[in-house]
Amino acid sequence: MGIINRGRPDGSQHPGTTVIAAGSKLVGDLALSDNLHVDGRIEGSVRSEAEIAIGQGGHVEGDLAAEHIVISGSFAGNIDARRLEIVAGGRVEGDVTVAELVIESGALFNGNSRIRESRAAQPAEGKGPAEKGPRSTRDEKDRGEDAAGPAKAVGKVG
Template sequence: MGADIGIEGDLAATADLHLDGRVDGDIKCAALVQGETSEITGAVVAENAHVAGKIKGSISADTLVILKTARIEGDVTYGTLSIEEGAQVEGNFSNRAAEPKLMLAGGTEAV
């Protein structure tokens, strides 16, 4: 998505997203690559995410890379995490491994 494109509403994709524009809504995708000029206002859920722009909302990713130009205002949940020097995050960090697992009757783990 180009820098001159803005979307109001939620995005859901089974494919990878490269975002350089603005999104006012939640994003759920396999992989997110966010450009430096990009702005997201909403929750982000991805298997893999490379964040370089602004996010106002929570982000949750199995593999999360926060680049030095990133500005995040919200909670961050990750499996593995890399943060470049200069990145700014205002929120709480939590590792998915530390999250309590919900067990169903019979001992089956809820997904």
């Protein structure tokens, strides 16, 4: 079986982890309250209330939304998260909207980034706290630019 759910046998409030195993392919949209680890392939939108991790051999094409996203494999699409980490060997192509962006040496990011004040990723169906607006710096205001505008990053880090 390609999808494994490691539940909460002790009844704790800590999220379990759903795994898309290497060699498995999921086509369609996925909504989870638990963590997701992808070693296989997903084509579609994924929304998690916890963490999404794309392993070294994993590939996701579509949109991701989660509190925390870690990419060691490859991703193409749009990301909405509080924290995004692209680790060495990871590849992201697309637009990201995050409060925290970490790109390790040896990672690749090709797309636009929009950094906003720290908050959780937009909850499903628009439920939850209102979004805070983006920050602007004095230099950006002096140049007539808006910090909410996209910053383009292309190339390999490191």
